[in-house]
């Protein structure tokens with residue numbers, strides 16, 4: 001089942017989470033207005049200061065930067081206090097969460113470490129000690145899943161032994177679905193699929209955000225051109241579900257709410273986790289449907305709505321009404 005069909009199937013069968021269609025319809029206009037007002041577009045991507053370092057590289061370098069970041073783009077949440085949580089210091093600023101990853105990659109590049117190069121990932125020089133150095137923290141907490149971060153880059157280095165990722169991209173001929181197939185077939189860490197109610201469902205968060213960030217980085221042109229870009233859905237992470245809950249687009253069962261408020265670790269592949277992720281995709285699909293119905297000419301798609309919601313969620317991080325769900329996973 002593809003991601004969209006999976007999201008519909010999950011939403012229809014969910015026990016712990018439900019999508020509120022009326023709320024999705026209500027918030028659609030407001031989200032569209034905000035996106036218009038903030039002139040939110042693919043160009044917004046390069047306004048993030050850490051993404052600007054990527055834009056200083058040549059085209060191949062930018063592709064490798066995005067591919068490296070999205071191969072490592074998972075599991076930054078912490079149960080430590082803010083001052084103690086994993087933090088990367090770069091150019092005199094401290095970064096946590098997803099931005100700590102970008103800061104670590106940029107810091108390594110500035111230090112002359114070829115951290116975005118598959119040949120380096122394959123080399124004996126790139127071992128657990130080197131990986132720990134690249135992702136070193138300025139607090140007591142180290143980056144979560146360090147071993148898995150080494151493993152996913154080793155896997156990618158092996159898969160790219162005879163080709164550059166930019167050549168893989170060119171071979172997809174502007175087809176996002178072909179790129180999704182390539183990464184999920186050749187890289188198990190991207191194969192974000194589960195069995196749910198006896199059906200094989202696809203969430204593909206990192207495979208899809210890889211497409212989304214290439215599209216944004218190159219403003220939909222050149223190696224960022226995907227003729228089927230509007231088939232990409234929202235990226236089912238652990239942050240956007242929380243903002244959809246705040247907007248009443250998602251409603252949690254009492255049992256799930258208790259688990260989230262207690263900060264209980266949830267199992268990767270559990271029904272509750274799959275339902276949180278699948279219903280989030282379905283809620284954003286409904287929001288995008290209302291936006292496109294109201295504004296048929298708009299360029300707004302699930303990627304821009306996702307980027308907008310994620311950036312908004314980060315801005316409101318302190319005033320969240322309920323904690324993110326906690327799963328340790330290489331998928332998101």
Ligand SMILES: Nc1nc2c(c(CN[C@H]3C=C[C@H](O)[C@@H]3O)cn2[C@@H]2O[C@H](COP(=O)(O)O)[C@@H](O)[C@H]2O)c(=O)[nH]1
Nearest residue numbers: 073074075076077097098235237238239240307310332
């Ligand atoms: N749905 C969705 N999930 C996203 C992103 C991004 C980064 N996107 C930036 C690039 C372009 C955009 O404009 C954003 O500025 C990271 N993540 C996920 O969030 C989690 C990290 O959260 P925290 O620990 O709080 O930093 C983790 O699962 C990570 O995989 C996104 O855009 N959408």
